[in-house]
Amino acid sequence: MTLSFAQLQAQLKPEWGREHDGNGVDFDLLMLPSLSVDPAQIALITGAHNYEERQLFSLIRLRDPGVRIVYVTSKLLPDLVVDAVLELLPGVPTTHARRRLHLFDADDASPRPLTEKLLERPALLTRIKELLRPGRSFIACYVVTELEKRLSEVLQVPLLGTDPALSWWGSKAGSRALFARCGVPHPPGSALVHNLDDLAEATAELWEAHPDLARCVVKLNEGISGEGNAPLELAPLQLAALSAAERRRTLRQALEAIPMPPPQWRDLVVQQGALVEAWLAGGEALSSPSVQGTIHPGGAVEVLSTHEQILGGASGQTYLGCRFPADEPYRRELMRHGRSVGEALASEGALERYAVDFIARRFGDRWDIQAIEVNLRQGGTTHPTMALRAITTGHLDADSGLFLSPTGQPLHYVASDNIVDPHLRGLLPVDLVDIVAEAGLHYDPARLRGSVFHLLGCLSEFGKLGMTSLGSSAAMAQTVFDETREALLEAGAARSLVQG
Structure with a gap:
């Protein structure tokens, strides 16, 4: 009998969601790192299919001897790339x-x-299915869409992830509704609209309710990694001097010129909708922290990590990397809000990874934090956390939010997917391993410091790679990151001169 997606999901077991359960778990995991997002968003990512490597740190599950993993990619992964991760796993x-x-x-x-x-x-699916034991197998993936749901039904294997029918909760509009429901502070903003005229009206109403607002941000409802966000400067428009009708015409013209990354963003407004939100400014310091969690089968919520996001790009809204953990003054508040959102998502039937992004502003000795969006998928902070858990045997302290080694030593890291330089182009993964080994910068479990890498498939063709650098303090992690990056760029430049 062929089971429906809902019937398959009912087969999921709570222990399948827990990394290194240590209780004799016995299952097969089909790891599916598919970037199943809007093609316009994929087009903005250099070497997109190589991002399938980021989930290699999910091989942490192999620390349990009863676990088997089937890992599928668009192109065959080189042995060196896979073995580089396996060699980092302690205890196996x-x-x-x-x-x-x-x-x-x-x-x-x-x-x-x-x-x-x-x-x-x-x-190919037949060969994969032959390896997966019925009743002991499940699928894990980057994001769940109708494609993944269909694959689950074709293979007759349950999927550890949120049903795409619930994807609205991970949209910009759904996030705002979730924050309001949970009592999580968030910026003033508009409802979802589907054309520029209505967007101009929504922007005018937002300004009229907050006439001191000098800037706002326009958000596509389904944008990812900040690529669907664009700022709109309000102060130069002198809206206070205009009539209501003139104000709307002026805003309509200004919206036409906003620097939204997807070139076809106006079509996306019609298709998926957009909203406008107050740009949070002021304060003596500003940061972009986030909290990550997971929802296990059965509804138990686990907070996994907090981060400071490193943002950049033309709009200053594009995710470039992160620092773990988030800063101490508001870390516990992030974790509390993250758990509240996770429990609300669990009550709706959501599963597996979720994250909540915030803006934090300091006013004197007080920090104001405002939630800005929920992500119902793995993201840029997922694989660095996987890397930390994969190469150590530590744990996250639920009270402090620090990740502690077995000896109680806190561990910190800096991570990025965007180390890009022309001098890195042409380097093979084996060259990178040689460079890092010669510099003594590869992760050393005895010293609890060093760097591990991902996106190695992007290195030779695009001169791009990802890196997570660990240390026993925030300053040490940053030093390791800077030293590793400098060593790579210097070696790449030297090899370029020799070749030239």
């Missing part, structure tokens, strides 16, 4: 973990979601 021989890891690929580097490619290859 690499050869033992490697025997329980099965790699498959679609041999298709086109800029389409991996799940779509798999659904086009029934023979």
